[in-house]
Amino acid sequence: MTHDPTAAQVTLAPTVPARRSFFARLAGFAMFASLVASYGTFAVMAGRFLLPTHSRRKAWRRVAEIGSFQPATTRTVVAPSGERIVVARCAINGASTPATVTVDDFVALSSTCPHLGCQVTFEPQHQRFFCPCHNGTFAPDGRATGGPPFEAGQSLPRYPLDLRANLLYIEVPLDGVAG
């Protein structure tokens, strides 16, 4: 390149009227703005495209008629996603009739560790749930007793339950990679 930019300036500057340079600048600005706008629109579209649309689908399922669900017993529900969920009715301390039963008398513990999502298993010999991923441990009621979940004060999550007209319902996931 033998082009000399200073030479060009010297010859051009006096011949370019101020107004044209204003329009030239405006055109430059407009071009730049439309470039930003079009690429920006594209980026937004691409981002939206990549963002998942649905969250995991869930539905309410019936577990049992509470009259047939005795205190201190459990029922097993198999969710459409494949998960086996144990629903327990707590033991009663003192007298209680079905009329005073509330949804809080039932628990459905999830086996998904609140730390980073591995599956816990129940160890009968230790009376605890154990998570093999980072050695998290949980009491039978779901409270963390050791490992990272304990440090962070996390418990095993619970499935939502509902009691309507003497029927116990549970909200379960419909799909998952297992199903």
Added chain:
Amino acid sequence: MSKLTSFLRERLPVDRAKLRELTNEPVPHHLKHGWFCLGGTPAYRFVVMIVTGILLAFYYEATPTRAWESVRTISEDVAYGWFLRSIHRWAATLMVAAVVLHQMRIFFTDAYRRPRELNWLIGMGLLHCTLGAGFTGYSLVYEQLSYWGATVAANLTDNVPWIGALLRRLLLGGDEYNAHTLSRFFVLHGAILPVTMIGLIVLHVTLIRLHGIAELRFKADQNSAPRFFDFFPDHLLTELAIGLVLMLLLGVLASLFPVPIGPRVDPLLTPDVIKPEWFFYVAFRWLKLFSERAAFASLGAIVVVMAAWPFIDGFIRRRRPGSEASVFVGIVAVLAIVGLTVWEALVAH
């Protein structure tokens, strides 16, 4: 012949003398020692990864129903599938090892110091891309350990400040591991990360050429004039010889220790003994020692300090010239890495 030559000359107007000058980087004498040629090793592995990876992609299917089955097909039914798969895996293992060793040699020979700070940052980028490719690649196999490793890692991204939840959803393509997750890992593994790495490698090498290779003197030849030898053909021949040895090593490892395929994913059962790939042992052990937030924050801080080290080191040495801080920090870091890795390797839980 001369017609062909002049035909090509006209179509490819390259000046031979210039080309020779451009490619003929004077190479400092210490590169006669193998320890200093480690940088070329991952680059060589990278080419092997691309070639074998493209071949594997002909049969691999990135869906939850087919992924494990397709890897089994590669390993058991396709001609030489087991060999190509094993080369891909062994090259990945050796590549991570070579990147780490290369970074250690840069650190302990002070080659990251001014004016080469930017290349250290690019190198950090390459380290993370390599680890990312190793992680996403292993997830593709869709065996028990790779599935649970991916689940743990994806949930960990929740801890990234502000954008963690978004990042996790983007990575998984949903709230948790689902039918879209594997294809996202595959695109990252086979397209985004390799292309990013090619870009970073080009920048890395360009900066090396612009600065020249950091010269290093051993005690023995401290008083003599700096010695250099030609890149072409001397150093190229050395690198070619290294390449041959590496190929041989890969072939032997892949034949003697072909990569197995573990049990297929069971999303409802985490295996009792779970380990990531060996190069994540450090982080894995760390996760067991602290709560999630503390572990993530400290790992993040370590990575930031690592990336910023050339600047931190510069600051320390401006304050206290002749400080040996970097040597101590380096030794502590290496001991910690080795210690945590060995600890994790020795115990089941």
